[in-house]
Every structure is written in structure tokens, then in C-alpha cells.
Amino acid sequence: MTLHIFLLLLLLLLLLLLSPPSRVRAVPAGRHHDYRGALAKSILFFEGQRSGRLPAGGGQRASWRGDSGLSDGAGVGVDLAGGYYDAGDNVKFGFPMAFTATMLAWGVVEFGAQMPSDELRHAAAAVRWATDYLLKTVAQLPDRIFVQVGDPISDHNCWERPEDMDTVRTVYNVSADRPGSEVAGETAAALAAASMVFRSLSDDGYADRLLESARRAFEFADAYKGAYSDDPGLKAGVCPFYCDFDGYQDELLWGAAWLRRATQNDTFLNYIQDNGKTLGAEDNINEFGWDNKHAGLNVLVSKEFLQGQILSLQSYKESADSFMCTLIPESPPSSSPHIEYTPGGLIYKPGGSNMQHVTAISFLLLAYAKYLSETSQTVNCGSMTVGPESLRLQAKKQVDYLLGDNPMNMSYMVGYGDRYPQRIHHRASSLPSIVTHPQFIACKDGSAYYRSSDPNPNPLIGAVVGGPGEDDVYEDDRVDFRKSEPTTYINAPLVGVLAYFVANPNLNS
Ligand SMILES: *[C@@H]1O[C@H](CO)[C@@H](O)[C@H](O)[C@H]1NC(C)=O
Ligand SMILES: *[C@@H]1O[C@H](CO)[C@@H](O)[C@H](O)[C@H]1NC(C)=O
Numbered sequence: 001m002t003l004h005i006f007l008l009l010l011l012l013l014l015l016l017l018l019s020p021p022s023r024v025r026a027v028p029a030g031r032h033h034d035y036r037g038a039l040a041k042s043i044l045f046f047e048g049q050r051s052g053r054l055p056a057g058g059g060q061r062a063s064w065r066g067d068s069g070l071s072d073g074a075g076v077g078v079d080l081a082g083g084y085y086d087a088g089d090n091v092k093f094g095f096p097m098a099f100t101a102t103m104l105a106w107g108v109v110e111f112g113a114q115m116p117s118d119e120l121r122h123a124a125a126a127v128r129w130a131t132d133y134l135l136k137t138v139a140q141l142p143d144r145i146f147v148q149v150g151d152p153i154s155d156h157n158c159w160e161r162p163e164d165m166d167t168v169r170t171v172y173n174v175s176a177d178r179p180g181s182e183v184a185g186e187t188a189a190a191l192a193a194a195s196m197v198f199r200s201l202s203d204d205g206y207a208d209r210l211l212e213s214a215r216r217a218f219e220f221a222d223a224y225k226g227a228y229s230d231d232p233g234l235k236a237g238v239c240p241f242y243c244d245f246d247g248y249q250d251e252l253l254w255g256a257a258w259l260r261r262a263t264q265n266d267t268f269l270n271y272i273q274d275n276g277k278t279l280g281a282e283d284n285i286n287e288f289g290w291d292n293k294h295a296g297l298n299v300l301v302s303k304e305f306l307q308g309q310i311l312s313l314q315s316y317k318e319s320a321d322s323f324m325c326t327l328i329p330e331s332p333p334s335s336s337p338h339i340e341y342t343p344g345g346l347i348y349k350p351g352g353s354n355m356q357h358v359t360a361i362s363f364l365l366l367a368y369a370k371y372l373s374e375t376s377q378t379v380n381c382g383s384m385t386v387g388p389e390s391l392r393l394q395a396k397k398q399v400d401y402l403l404g405d406n407p408m409n410m411s412y413m414v415g416y417g418d419r420y421p422q423r424i425h426h427r428a429s430s431l432p433s434i435v436t437h438p439q440f441i442a443c444k445d446g447s448a449y450y451r452s453s454d455p456n457p458n459p460l461i462g463a464v465v466g467g468p469g470e471d472d473v474y475e476d477d478r479v480d481f482r483k484s485e486p487t488t489y490i491n492a493p494l495v496g497v498l499a500y501f502v503a504n505p506n507l508n509s
């Protein structure tokens with residue numbers, strides 16, 4: 001055997017060993033997912049979640065929906081119409097809604113320049129649908145913030161369209177004697193982040209209003225410290241759905257970090273420096289979602305450390321690095337365990353609605369990669385150095401899995417690809433549309449639709465469901481809300497992620 005043939009055989013053997021397992025059908029080499037189509041759908045989803053009076057003249061493309069919740073707030077003499085239903089029900093939970101707005105806005109701030117202009121316009125409209133509502137909730141500051149509309153027990157007891165909703169629309173508020181620093185801090189973050197979106201679109205009037213309200217929400221959050229679920233009345237409304245399980249300290253730092261980013265005002269930098277150690281030193285820093293902001297905070301503040309070399313912020317980069325290392329399976333073991341992946345390669349955390357972790361972590365991977373490459377830095381994982389390209393590759397694997405490269409051969413986004421969830425846990429999507437069936441469908445009359453094995457009549461295009469289990473299996477069962485329910489905070493981080501891949505579809509994998 002000549003050396004040439006030997007080398008050729010060796011090469012073939014290597015290729016065989018390195019090829020991906022055949023049971024996962026990957027998009028063939030040289031082709032990639034339709035990230036642009038997926039981006040458009042991921043934004044369109046938010047129109048299906050709208051509460052309030054829907055815009056006329058093409059502003060509401062999810063045309064199977066109608067007006068709903070128009071008298072929200074009327075019971076306490078305020079106008080609280082608008083905003084988003086958080087998931088497959090008809091409650092407006094302020095805490096996750098604010099986080100949704102923050103993540104949508106962060107996506108536009110980092111990756112809006114990579115969005116096609118019509119999608120940038122739609123994404124800004126999605127942010128604004130939340131912030132117009134959030135502005136109403138903070139209009140009575142410094143006295144109170146309205147943090148929720150709808151009694152979740154009464155609501156969850158019915159399978160009813162938002163347009164028919166006749167359940168109790170209790171209005172909950174936080175105040176000096178019943179504080180809620182988590183929801184106030186997150187609202188500050190959302191308004192500040194959104195101000196950057198509208199500043200970049202030259203809507204200075206709206207950006208100024210958002211920023212001024214963000215300051216007031218933050219001052220309130222900091223002046224009256226406490227968790228809203230410590231108050232018995234509020235607890236009954238927000239728990240067990242959106243209790244503050246992880247404390248409010250992270251939202252205070254997060255709100256300050258967004259105000260700092262939006263204003264460059266040193267007051268907020270000093271706040272982070274002065275309180276960074278006392279607020280949250282003992283918390284789990286390797287989480288990021290509607291309740292725990294630590295990993296996102298560390299990434300966001302690292303940008304400032306990387307660009308400004310402010311030494312007192314170095315610990316934020318160390319924490320962000322440590323989080324990134326937990327996502328790289330090949331990195332050496334350290335005090336923080338590696339994150340769990342399913343056999344098919346999806347990030348997995350127990351507790352239901354797993355895709356929220358997938359999209360939020362993918363966003364952080366891309367944002368951190370961006371900050372690192374802008375400053376020619378890398379991640380320090382003990383004896384191993386990880387560059388921004390590796391982070392982007394991890395994010396791409398997650399997104400490609402979500403869009404169809406997985407053992408079920410299905411996309412987890414409704415309306416994307418050939419196979420996708422048909423029976424999502426979502427009242428409006430699974431009941432007949434108000435447009436085709438204008439007759440009232442009462443609370444319990446919806447049960448037949450809930451239990452039906454038929455596909456949902458109104459596909460909620462762009463909705464990403466909770467997703468498969470630890471074994472990569474997905475049953476497409478409406479009753480199994482942990483897997484089949486979409487939420488606004490699954491989609492919100494995905495918008496920025498998809499925008500990045502629209503512009504950079506061919507990362508080598
Ligand atoms: C705020 O909540 C408290 C406690 O539930 C309630 O007594 C008060 O009426 C509420 N205020 C408004 C304006 O809704
Ligand atoms: C910075 O923010 C603080 C707190 O909101 C405010 O009092 C101060 O006027 C701001 N400084 C500038 C230069 O805008």
C-alpha cells in the first residue's frame with residue numbers, strides 16, 4: 001500500500017468517526033435553515049398573544065384574534081387594557097411580561113442591525129405592545145405599580161377565548177407597604193432597554209418617556225425593598241405561577257445595569273459597584289430566565305468591563321466566563337457542573353417549559369460572543385480557552401435543533417418546516433376563532449376543545465412550545481402543558497438569536 005492510499009484511508013476513517021449520528025437528520029451541508037422565515041414567524045407570534053384593542057389597517061396580521069380585556073383595570077378606575085397574555089391562558093402577569101419586553105428589546109439592541117427592515121419594524125411593534133402597557137402600570141408612581149390583571153385560579157379553571165373572557169379580572173398592585181422590587185426592577189429594565197430601541201429608531205419622544213418611567217420604577221424598587229410574594233394578598237395572585245422564588249436582588253442590579261447602558265449615567269454604575277457584592281453574592285449565578293437574572297446580568301455588565309476596563313467589574317466577567325464554561329461540554333471540570341444536554345443535544349433543565357432555557361441561553365451565548373469579539377477577548381475555562389466562535393456554534397446547535405435537526409425530525413415552532421406541534425396548550429389557538437365562530441363559548445364549554453385530539457384550528461404561527469423531554473421525545477399532547485404550552489419568554493430571546501443567524505447562516509459546524 002502506498003503512502004497516498006494509506007493516508008486516504010486514514011482520512012476516510014476519520015471522516016466516518018467525526019460524522020454526526022445518523023438518527024439526527026441534519027440540514028445537508030451547504031444548506032441551512034430558513035432563519036429569515038423563522039425570524040418573521042417568531043415575531044408574528046406576539047400578535048397572537050395580544051390583549052386589548054387590536055390595531056386596524058394591517059397592524060394585526062394574526063387576523064383570527066379579536067379585541068379582548070378592554071375593561072381591564074376599570075374595577076379600580078384605571079385603564080389597563082393592552083399588553084400580552086403570558087402563555088396559553090388569559091392572565092396578564094406583569095413580572096414575566098416585563099422580562100419578555102426586556103429580552104425583545106435586548107435582541108433589537110444587539111442584533112436589530114442584522115434584521116431585514118420590515119422585521120425590525122415588526123420587532124419594534126412587539127416591544128411597544130408591551131411597553132405601552134407597562135407605561136400604564138407605572139403611571140401612579142411613586143404610589144404604586146399595577147403588576148397583574150386576572151385571577152389565575154378563576155382563569156385556569158376555564159378553557160375560554162380571550163375575546164369571551166368573563167372570569168374575575170382582579171387587579172394587583174405593589175406599593176411602599178407591599179413592595180415588589182423584582183417586578184419593579186424588571187419593569188425598569190424593560191423600559192430602559194426599550195428606550196434604546198426607540199432611540200435607535202429616532203423616536204426620541206417615546207424613548208424619553210420610557211427612560212423617565214424606567215428611572216421612577218427603579219427608584220421605587222430600590223426605595224421599598226421586598227418580594228411581592230411575601231405579601232399574602234399578592235401571593236394568592238402571583239403564586240405558584242410567577243412567585244418570586246429567587247429573590248429580588250438580581251432585578252435591582254439588572255434594572256440598574258439597563259439604566260446604566262441606556263443612559264451611561266455613573267449613578268447606576270456606582271450602584272452596581274456598591275451593591276454587587278451584597279445583592280446576590282450567594283445566589284445561583286448560572287441561571288437566566290424570568291425569575292433569575294444573574295447570568296444575563298453578568299453578560300451585560302461584562303460588556304462594560306471588556307470595553308472600559310473598569311477593574312471593579314472584573315468579577316462579572318469571571319462569573320460570565322464560568323457560566324459559559326458550564327455550556328461547553330469539553331471544558332475542564334470546575335466548581336460549577338456542566339449543563340445537561342439531551343442525547344440529541346438540546347440544553348435541558350427540569351421543571352417544564354424547557355425551551356425558555358434553550359432560547360435565553362442561546363441569546364447569552366451570542367451576546368457574549370459579540371462583546372468578546374469586539375474586544376478581541378476569550379472565555380477562560382481553567383486550562384482551556386474558548387473563543388467567541390465556539391459560543392456561536394453552541395447557540396447554532398440549539399437553534400437548529402429547535403427548528404428541526406432533532407431525533408423527532410420536527411420543528412418546535414408552529415408553522416415552521418414540514419412537521420411542527422399541532423395541539424399546543426393555548427386557549428385562543430385551540431378554540432374556534434371569534435372570526436369564524438362569533439357565538440359565545442362559555443368557560444366549561446371549552447373543555448371539549450381542550451380534550452379533543454384534533455389539531456388546533458388556529459395555528460399560532462411562530463409559537464415555540466415548551467419542547468421535548470429529557471429523552472428528546474415530544475407527544476404533541478395539548479393537556480401536557482409542560483411540553484406543549486408556548487410562552488412569551490420562550491420567544492422573546494429567540495428573536496435576537498434568529499436575527500444573528502439571518503446575517504450569519506453559515507457558521508461552520
Ligand atoms: C392596591 O392593592 C391594595 C391591596 O390589595 C388594595 O387595597 C388597593 O385598593 C389597591 N389599589 C388600587 C388603586 O388598585
Ligand atoms: C444621573 O441619574 C441620577 C439618578 O436618576 C440623576 O439624579 C442625575 O441627574 C443623572 N445625571 C445626569 C448627568 O443626567
Ligand SMILES: *[C@@H]1O[C@H](CO)[C@@H](O)[C@H](O)[C@H]1NC(C)=O
Nearest residue numbers: 022023024025406407408409
Ligand atoms: C427521523 O429521520 C431519520 C432519518 O431520516 C429516521 O431514521 C428516523 O426514524 C426519524 N425519526 C422519527 C421519530 O421519525
